[in-house]
Amino acid sequence: MLQENRSFDSYFGMLNPYRAANKWTVSEDGNTCTVDGIDDKLSQISNMNDEGQSFGLFKLATTCVDDMTSAWLESFGDVNRYHFGLPRPVLMDGFVHTAEGFAKGGFGDGDFTDVAGQRSMGYYDQDTLNYYYYMASQFAVSDRWFAPVASKSTPNRIATVTGGTTQGLVHDPFKDDHVPAQLDIETIFEELDQNGVSWKIYYSITNGGCTDADGDCGPSGNPNAFPSTTFVDFRYARKYIYKNTQQTACVAPTVGSQQAVGDSSNTFCIDPAHIAPIGQYFTDVANNTLPSYAFIETAYGHGDEHPGSGQSILKGQQQVANIINSLMQSPSWSSSVFFLSYDEPGGPYDHVPPVPGSSNQNTDSSLGSIPDISTIAVNPDGYMPCPAPGGVATVHCDLTPQDPGANPRDAAAQQGFAAQLGFRLPNLVISPFTRQHYVSHIPMDHTAVIKFVENRFIGSSAHLTNRDAAQPDLLDFFDFNNVPWATPPSPPTPNAAPGNCNAANMQ
Numbered sequence: 001m002l003q004e005n006r007s008f009d010s011y012f013g014m015l016n017p018y019r020a021a022n023k024w025t026v027s028e029d030g031n032t033c034t035v036d037g038i039d040d041k042l043s044q045i046s047n048m049n050d051e052g053q054s055f056g057l058f059k060l061a062t063t064c065v066d067d068m069t070s071a072w073l074e075s076f077g078d079v080n081r082y083h084f085g086l087p088r089p090v091l092m093d094g095f096v097h098t099a100e101g102f103a104k105g106g107f108g109d110g111d112f113t114d115v116a117g118q119r120s121m122g123y124y125d126q127d128t129l130n131y132y133y134y135m136a137s138q139f140a141v142s143d144r145w146f147a148p149v150a151s152k153s154t155p156n157r158i159a160t161v162t163g164g165t166t167q168g169l170v171h172d173p174f175k176d177d178h179v180p181a182q183l184d185i186e187t188i189f190e191e192l193d194q195n196g197v198s199w200k201i202y203y204s205i206t207n208g209g210c211t212d213a214d215g216d217c218g219p220s221g222n223p224n225a226f227p228s229t230t231f232v233d234f235r236y237a238r239k240y241i242y243k244n245t246q247q248t249a250c251v252a253p254t255v256g257s258q259q260a261v262g263d264s265s266n267t268f269c270i271d272p273a274h275i276a277p278i279g280q281y282f283t284d285v286a287n288n289t290l291p292s293y294a295f296i297e298t299a300y301g302h303g304d305e306h307p308g309s310g311q312s313i314l315k316g317q318q319q320v321a322n323i324i325n326s327l328m329q330s331p332s333w334s335s336s337v338f339f340l341s342y343d344e345p346g347g348p349y350d351h352v353p354p355v356p357g358s359s360n361q362n363t364d365s366s367l368g369s370i371p372d373i374s375t376i377a378v379n380p381d382g383y384m385p386c387p388a389p390g391g392v393a394t395v396h397c398d399l400t401p402q403d404p405g406a407n408p409r410d411a412a413a414q415q416g417f418a419a420q421l422g423f424r425l426p427n428l429v430i431s432p433f434t435r436q437h438y439v440s441h442i443p444m445d446h447t448a449v450i451k452f453v454e455n456r457f458i459g460s461s462a463h464l465t466n467r468d469a470a471q472p473d474l475l476d477f478f479d480f481n482n483v484p485w486a487t488p489p490s491p492p493t494p495n496a497a498p499g500n501c502n503a504a505n506m507q
Contacts, residue, residue: 001296001323001339002160002446003316004153004306005070005346008143008424013038013351014125015136024137024437028484033439036143036363036370038123038351045351047096049117055096057349060122064501067308068099068120068347072170072385075150076404076412076420079353084404086411090358095120095349102347119506121349128314131321131494132426138489140429140438140477146354146373147344147422148445148467156344156422157230159380160446161187161295164417164467168383168396170403174233177393182235184395186464188293188450189274190236197457198291200274202281203227204299204319225263227275229297240271281323288331293453296323307346314497321494324430328488337431337478339449345423354421359443373443376472377418380465384416421445432485433478442472449474 015035019025025032038045038057046056076084081094100117126133148159154172159165162185166173173179192199208224231237240254250256250269257263260272272280278299284290298304298316305316320340327338351362356374363370385405386397399405404419405412411419422445448471454462455473463469 001298001320002157002341002343003298003320004300004304004343005068006305006307006313006342006426007345007348007350008145008352008426009038009350010123010345010348011129011132011426012136012141012143013123015133015141016040018126018133019137019437022137027438028436028479028482033437034367035141035439036352036367036441040364041351041362045121045349047093047117047121047349049096049100055118055121057121057123058118058506060124060128060506062501062503062505063128063312063314063498064310064503065119065122065307065506066503067102067306069102070147070150070152070345070347070423072151072155073403074098074102074347075422078347078423079355079420084407084410084412086409086414088411090353090355090361092349092351092353092362095347099347120347122506123348124313128495129317130492131317132428134489134491135324135428135430136426137437138491139431139434139436139485140440142427142429142440142442142444142477143424144352144359144370144373144441144443145341145425145427145448146376146443146445147425148447149344149417150354150420150422151344152346153343154230154233156446158183158185158233159467160343160450161189161230161234162380163188163450163464163469164380164445164447165383165465167381168386169393169398170385170405171393171398173393173395173398177388177398179393179395181395182237183233184235187231187234187236188453188464189231191454191462191464192293192457195458195462197293199293199295200276200284200291201227201229201231201295201297202276202278203229203297204278205297205302209302225257225261225265226268227270227277227297228300229275231275240274242269243267244269278323282326285327285330285332290332290336292457305342307348308503310500310503312497312501314495318494318497321491324428325491328430333488334432334486337429337433339427339429341427341446342425343446345425350423352424354423356418367441370441371443373421376443376445376448376467376470377421378466378470379416379418380467385412429474429477431478432483432488433480434485435477435479436484438477440476442476444472444474447471 096117099120254269258266303319359373447468451471
């Protein structure tokens with residue numbers, strides 16, 4: 001499951017003092033586990049805005065903040081304010097500059113607010129994220145889990161299910177590039193089909209804003225009941241779901257949406273064995289009928305924790321807790337692993353440079369030797385970022401003149417998608433087999449989960465691209481002999497979400 005737009009430091013940067021206070025620092029193998037966070041760097045880190053004012057890290061007082069961005073241009077600018085070429089000093093000094101520019105309408109999708117870029121330096125701790133902090137400390141977390149693409153949500157969600165490739169695109173193919181057709185890229189779902197492995201996508205919201213959690217889906221609910229899922233961005237998805245406004249006979253294995261999900265408009269065809277509302281997930285975990293691979297889509301705009309959406313992050317924490325707790329309390333628990341992360345960082349600060357050869361530049365030596373990310377920062381295939389011909393994006397080329405990679409001297413022009421990954425992300429690895437209180441320092445991105453699935457259900461040589469082939473096997477997270485969490489822990493009740501929150505009240 002992927003939530004939306006949070007960096008590791010903004011969510012989990014303060015894990016160390018919480019873990020130490022509760023004596024949750026030693027794994028069952030006797031090794032002390034320490035997170036590469038910001039707890040020991042609070043007074044050392046600052047970013048400067050365009051007016052020369054310096055802003056340090058601070059604890060956020062609100063559970064909603066204004067939107068920021070980590071699109072392609074802005075991600076490179078976060079790493080270094082003005083330098084996209086080679087060699088480049090890696091200072092992680094551009095977050096305030098970028099967030100301020102976005103607020104003033106200079107970056108991204110529009111003008112959200114004129115609040116200073118200071119908000120990019122805010123973080124949360126256990127006082128707010130009580131459930132997440134507890135679960136991250138009991139089970140396992142990685143402090144080297146990166147987004148696969150140095151860009152925003154859609155490119156990263158595409159790369160997550162394709163094993164790392166967007167086939168050259170750096171922007172949102174649909175909202176930014178206006179590509180008219182579905183993408184013809186192989187996904188993990190097609191690969192699993194080819195190998196006879198079961199899978200299912202559970203969607204949490206429809207395009208009309210209908211959610212199972214609100215109890216408003218079905219004949220009396222919002223008429224736009226088409227599922228919100230990245231899967232429909234791909235041509236292969238038409239085998240399992242497609243719009244059918246003329247209500248002609250659906251092609252097997254799909255059936256009409258009225259029959260499948262109680263959609264009174266009956267305007268699409270869907271295979272409920274492969275794409276089902278989140279309510280079916282709770283039924284499947286209770287009946288021990290989960291597929292081999294399940295992908296849970298977040299409740300976009302309602303519980304995804306996206307900054308700028310007006311929602312409290314606590315609503316997302318509550319929904320995730322319900323999903324995870326239902327698994328832990330079910331017969332499905334004994335043979336499952338749940339991976340939670342965030343699709344991309346969204347603009348908040350993180351101190352670890354996602355740049356090969358430099359990823360440990362700001363890491364304290366007390367953590368010992370941490371591998372550089374060069375092992376996973378590989379181009380997934382032969383597609384490189386490329387200028388949109390005549391300024392019109394194609395399915396492979398969408399760089400604008402100001403984008404990193406448009407200038408031949410830029411790192412992205414010379415190294416492609418290997419020049420820089422997306423920033424670190426919050427994450428949880430939850431399973432009866434997960435090592436207790438464990439922290440992994442092995443570099444990975446979202447496609448490591450794809451590699452884990454391929455290794456488990458297809459074979460060690462299976463891969464979709466060079467990117468998922470380069471990922472670690474994730475076995476360091478687990479103890480399959482002793483089964484540390486055969487009896488799961490009892491997590492705290494997630495903090496209640498406020499009726500509203502004030503994005504301007506940062507401190």
